[in-house]
Amino acid sequence: MSDDDSAGDRTVRDVVESVFDVVAAAAPEIRRALPGRRVESGTDNPSGETVMAADVYADELLADRLAAVDDVGEFASEERESVADVGTGLAVAIDPLDGSSNLQSNNAMGTVVGVYDASLPASGRDLVGAGYVLYGPITTMVVATADGVREEVVEATTAPGEGGENAGGTVTRSVVEESIELPADPTVYGFGGRVPDWPPDFESYAREIESELKLRYGGAMVGDVNQVLTYGGVFAYPALQSAPNGKLRLQFEANPIAYVLEQAGGAGSDGERDLLDVEPDGLHQRVPLHVGSERLIDRLEDALA
Numbered sequence: 001m002s003d004d005d006s007a008g009d010r011t012v013r014d015v016v017e018s019v020f021d022v023v024a025a026a027a028p029e030i031r032r033a034l035p036g037r038r039v040e041s042g043t044d045n046p047s048g049e050t051v052m053a054a055d056v057y058a059d060e061l062l063a064d065r066l067a068a069v070d071d072v073g074e075f076a077s078e079e080r081e082s083v084a085d086v087g088t089g090l091a092v093a094i095d096p097l098d099g100s101s102n103l104q105s106n107n108a109m110g111t112v113v114g115v116y117d118a119s120l121p122a123s124g125r126d127l128v129g130a131g132y133v134l135y136g137p138i139t140t141m142v143v144a145t146a147d148g149v150r151e152e153v154v155e156a157t158t159a160p161g162e163g164g165e166n167a168g169g170t171v172t173r174s175v176v177e178e179s180i181e182l183p184a185d186p187t188v189y190g191f192g193g194r195v196p197d198w199p200p201d202f203e204s205y206a207r208e209i210e211s212e213l214k215l216r217y218g219g220a221m222v223g224d225v226n227q228v229l230t231y232g233g234v235f236a237y238p239a240l241q242s243a244p245n246g247k248l249r250l251q252f253e254a255n256p257i258a259y260v261l262e263q264a265g266g267a268g269s270d271g272e273r274d275l276l277d278v279e280p281d282g283l284h285q286r287v288p289l290h291v292g293s294e295r296l297i298d299r300l301e302d303a304l305a
């Protein structure tokens with residue numbers, strides 16, 4: 001489906017931008033909610049991971065608003081068991097607060113969103129837009145469509161209640177990079193998991209990369225990917241001996257991030273094939289994730305062959 005095809009009464013491009021609008025508008029509210037929600041919620045998510053109170057807040061805020069976007073027909077979240085049928089149109093998948101375990105140490109985290117023109121679980125090739133909000137020293141949003149990748153600074157211009165009809169306050173978005181391209185010369189790398197748990201072939205690849213690039217690993221995919229997008233390099237949460245499919249989820253993390261990197265001139269692989277070509281076989285399926293400079297991803301696939 002092209003950007004100008006209709007998704008209901010509007011074009012695909014219009015619906016994708018409406019989804020980005022919702023995620024951007026929620027960002028200051030999510031950021032304001034973090035200090036009071038650094039505790040565990042007492043529940044686990046469908047992947048068996050501890051859910052923080054901040055995860056619950058972000059998930060509930062975004063679910064209500066994204067489900068209400070015209071021409072969005074399906075909604076799914078990393079925090080929810082199944083896909084919600086919310087009408088007719090495109091499908092939206094989110095990781096509402098990626099890296100929420102970083103709340104304890106006050107490190108970066110983010111919100112990831114993918115817009116698919118297919119029922120979930122879907123192939124990454126069905127993505128028509130994807131992006132992420134990064135809650136770092138400032139709040140930024142990186143979004144990708146068929147037109148390319150842009151970066152915005154997202155600021156709350158009024159606090160809740162001061163924004164008139166907007167209970168969450170008003171938000172200003174400033175495009176700071178119109179068209180992001182992955183730097184040709186890689187500089188940084190970040191690899192998840194523990195060295196003893198890496199398969200030998202990945203460890204030998206990692207040793208080569210470690211001798212060439214600078215380590216940048218913050219424990220939240222969104223922050224680590226943003227460093228790769230900014231400086232060039234590679235981020236991986238690879239297959240582990242203890243977890244052959246790795247840790248990250250295809251629908252909510254790997255597909256959207258791989259789409260952003262491909263649109264920026266980079267690549268994403270599960271170690272054997274493009275991440276966007278991985279066959280979906282479950283809403284919460286995990287997949288080894290390696291994204292960044294195409295030549296580093298090619299070297300990885302050679303090392304794992």
Ligand code: P6P
Nearest residue numbers: 098099101192193219220221222
């Ligand atoms: P580890 C965060 O929990 C996350 O899902 C990703 O954002 C991040 O890349 C990964 O897990 C970090 O995992 O094992 O280093 O804590």
